[in-house]
Amino acid sequence: MQAMYMAAATATGGRNGQVKSDNGVLDLEVRMPKALGGANDDFTNPEQIFAAGYAACFDSALNLVIKQLKVKTGETAVTAKVSLGALGEGRFGLGVALEINIPDVSAEQAQTLAERAHQVCPYSNALKNNVEVTLAITNSQYA
Structure with missing residues (x-):
């Protein structure tokens, strides 16, 4: 890199x-x-700081993908929920749940955009194969 x-x-x-x-x-x-x-x-605390960084980074990646694909959406929002837990043997780990809102697109398109952003986001790439990250589309209304 x-x-x-x-x-x-x-x-x-x-x-x-x-x-x-x-x-x-x-x-x-x-x-x-x-x-x-x-x-x-x-x-x-450290988990809140990490959550804020991941949410901002993922939202930027999402907006980059939206721009590259020339998709018209409303203002996106990403909430990162970071969990801290015991792994056993005195070790600790993190889990992340990303809640993604992409207004004015279909549920299917929102899912596709989120998955592409997950491939682009530096935080997502850093955590790949080490931290469980779930993506959930939270749009209350779809196009």
């Missing part, structure tokens, strides 16, 4: 610490969520 861009962030204190990007734009306190034994859910 030939790198087109590189981002960097530094974490201190692990799940009860601070994360900061190299340019300082991202500068967040992170805390263990209540479900994992933390005190409260008033702070972000």
Whole structure:
């Protein structure tokens, strides 16, 4: 792979610490969520940050595919739900469920566009064969 861009962030204190990007734009306190034994859910955590990045990246890939195929849609939206779980033997893993909304297209076309975006998205390609990623079309109305 030939790198087109590189981002960097530094974490201190692990799940009860601070994360900061190299340019300082991202500068967040992170805390263990209540479900994992933390005190409260008033702070972000690594899974939320990962979910935000994946959702934004997948939505960009989706819009690239839509543009390349010259499909007319409404504004798309992607929600990434990231699960953290035990794999056994002291190991942990992630699972991802992507909820994809592509207005003004048929259910079949939405599914096709989502599957193509899944082939294009760098996050999807990084997780392939390692993390279970499910795609669900959530359109409330189809064309």
